[in-house]
Amino acid sequence: MSGRQRIATKQVKIDRVFHALGDPTRRAMVERMSQGPVSVSTLAGPLAITLAAVVQHLKILEASGLVRTEKLGRVRTCSIEAAGLSVAEQWISDRRASWERRFGRLGVLLAEEDRG
Amino acid sequence: MSGRQRIATKQVKIDRVFHALGDPTRRAMVERMSQGPVSVSTLAGPLAITLAAVVQHLKILEASGLVRTEKLGRVRTCSIEAAGLSVAEQWISDRRASWERRFGRLGVLLAEEDRG
DNA sequence: AGGATAGTTAAGCGTGTACTAAACAAATTA
DNA sequence: TAATTTGTTTAGTACACGCTTAACTATCCT
Numbered sequence: 674m675s676g677r678q679r680i681a682t683k684q685v686k687i688d689r690v691f692h693a694l695g696d697p698t699r700r701a702m703v704e705r706m707s708q709g710p711v712s713v714s715t716l717a718g719p720l721a722i723t724l725a726a727v728v729q730h731l732k733i734l735e736a737s738g739l740v741r742t743e744k745l746g747r748v749r750t751c752s753i754e755a756a757g758l759s760v761a762e763q764w765i766s767d768r769r770a771s772w773e774r775r776f777g778r779l780g781v782l783l784a785e786e787d788r789g
Numbered sequence: 790m791s792g793r794q795r796i797a798t799k800q801v802k803i804d805r806v807f808h809a810l811g812d813p814t815r816r817a818m819v820e821r822m823s824q825g826p827v828s829v830s831t832l833a834g835p836l837a838i839t840l841a842a843v844v845q846h847l848k849i850l851e852a853s854g855l856v857r858t859e860k861l862g863r864v865r866t867c868s869i870e871a872a873g874l875s876v877a878e879q880w881i882s883d884r885r886a887s888w889e890r891r892f893g894r895l896g897v898l899l900a901e902e903d904r905g
Numbered sequence: 906a907g908g909a910t911a912g913t914t915a916a917g918c919g920t921g922t923a924c925t926a927a928a929c930a931a932a933t934t935a
Numbered sequence: 936t937a938a939t940t941t942g943t944t945t946a947g948t949a950c951a952c953g954c955t956t957a958a959c960t961a962t963c964c965t
Contacts, residue, residue, distance in 0.1 A: 687816075688813050691807065691810045691811045691816070692811040692812075694807045694810075694811070695807045695808040695810070695811030696808075697804050700803075700807070700880075703884060704884065704887075707884040707885075707887040707888045708887055708891070709891055753884070753888050755885070755888060755889075758881050758884060758885055758888075761877075761881055762878065762881045762882070762885070764816075765874050765877055765878045765881070766878065768819060768820065768823040768869070768874060769823075769871070769874055769878070771820075771823040771824055772823045772869050772871060772874075773871075775824070775825055
């Protein structure tokens with residue numbers, strides 16, 4: 674017995690999103706795309722890996738919902754899907770909220786002390 | 790020849806942060822911790838994996854800077870390091886800013902059209 | 906002291922991941 | 936039509952990852 678664990682099985686998407694962002698090459702691709710739509714080979718340009726590898730990363734990014742692509746003629750244009758980043762951003766900000774709510778109560782106590 | 794690729798080699802931390810958050814078990818641990826400090830075994834409680842596995846995840850979370858731990862007597866207490874989440878949050882919001890700056894220009898044009 | 910509790914470390918196992926090379930398909934250009 | 940450009944698919948490889956078991960250490964309790 675071995676392999677990945679499943680946990681709750683509700684949020685399939687958030688799992689893919691964070692996993693996709695966990696790779697430096699994919700983050701570099703997202704960074705490039707956030708400056709505007711690009712073709713696959715333009716994306717591959719600075720990346721020091723084969724086009725095939727880029728295409729594979731692209732599939733993962735698309736499956737996660739972080740990226741949208743469209744093919745016209747022989748060139749595929751890749752762009753950011755804003756909603757994808759939001760999923761990750763939301764998760765983080767939820768944790769922070771939860772954290773700060775607790776910390777906030779302590780903060781009040783410290784402030785009281787401060788004022789004497 | 791194979792294996793991971795290195796890219797820019799500046800941001801060592803952000804790589805660890807996103808990688809750490811890419812695992813559902815580790816996110817579950819972070820969620821638990823964001824509600825307050827916990828011991829290792831409390832953390833392990835609902836997780837359906839061995840304590841040993843939890844300790845391994847914990848090391849990754851600590852190395853990423855997302856989590857801080859302290860041992861007192863025989864119990865190790867684990868809590869969130871707010872700055873860790875900020876690193877991820879910042880990266881995302883930077884991408885979004887870059888994205889929205891572009892999209893904003895288009896947005897203006899659309900708004901103009903809208904007003905006739 | 907003896908036993909229980911809390912955590913740690915190391916070795917090993919199966920799967921997933923990131924990559925490559927190579928062969929392919931389909932538009933575009935000469 | 937032939938060559939080029941742009942992308943896609945498949946098979947294979949090496950290493951990373953998540954997990955377990957087992958043996959161990961250290962603290963706390965009786």
